[in-house]
Amino acid sequence: MYELIQAVGNSYYIQSPAKIGLVKLNEKEVCLIDSGNDKNAGRKVRQILDANGWHLTAIYNTHSHADHIGGNQYLQKQTGCMIYAPGIECSFTRHPVLEPISLYGGYPPKDLKHKFLMAQESEAQYLTKTVLPGEINDNRCMEETAPVPEDKCLQIIPLHGHSFEMVGFRTSDDVVYLADCLSSKETLEKYQIGYIYDIAAYLDTLERVKSMKAKLFIPSHAEPTEEIAPLAELNIAKVREIGERITAICNTPVSFERILQRLFTEYDLQMNFEQYALVGSTVRSYLAWLKDVGRIEVEFTDNMVCWKAL
16 A cells, blocks of 8 residues: 556556556656645655655645545645645535535534545645646646646646546556546445545536547545446446436435435445445435436425425
8 A cells, every 4th residue: 555656657656545646847846736635645755755765845635525635734834835626625625624514414413523424624726727747838747638748747637526626637658647536446335335425526527538549447435447448338327227226216205214214224334433424425416316207206295305207
């Protein structure tokens, strides 16, 4: 674990629970794509930097989940690096308590305020094309499908859905870091219902990713691959399967808590406070999606919200 692996050319990744991207900008300077899940991850990254004589100039966060920003604070204090995060993810990176609040839908109990859901605060700035390394004013850097010039320019790839405004990056080596936009087959089979904020946006992202080409794709929670389409299809199929199952549960009017109970039972999942928040938030997103596309409706009966398939 925490082994530095060269992907292609100046594009590397650090093997960790959520893979950390590393791009050499020159012989002395590097930037990171995400920072790991906690201070300990940041310390191990620092050891890799020191062993290679590299100076960390910036961390580009793909999104604000704790396993991707947990090393930010430590690395920023140790190296003085800049930190950048996209859109609303930047606010969550600056104020990580927003994460358990968002999941729970109110003031979160202590059970949800731990390092796996709430990272330490870091001084993040908004990620824009103008803060990327290299000659970023070249329009070749600005299009998702265009090759990236050989000047260490990073290209931002929108990957919304799993999180609010998650992004990935393509390097001049034609390596694409895909963050959490898809999971491995093993992860899907183990956890069944992975966290998704916006189902419609997530499916759109997977359809775009399915058609992408690159020398190498590096998902955060799956093995690097030259062909991403099969894994994208697997993730699309899982989302549609869960949507069908929720719709079937709603054949008769049913409350959210009963839907959640049925899903945990049918998928053989174990309920605890963290899973209640993560899976519960995701199921609410599925219900919103199914309602918006006209597959289910809401009934208000005896002061209770019930969901019913159309």
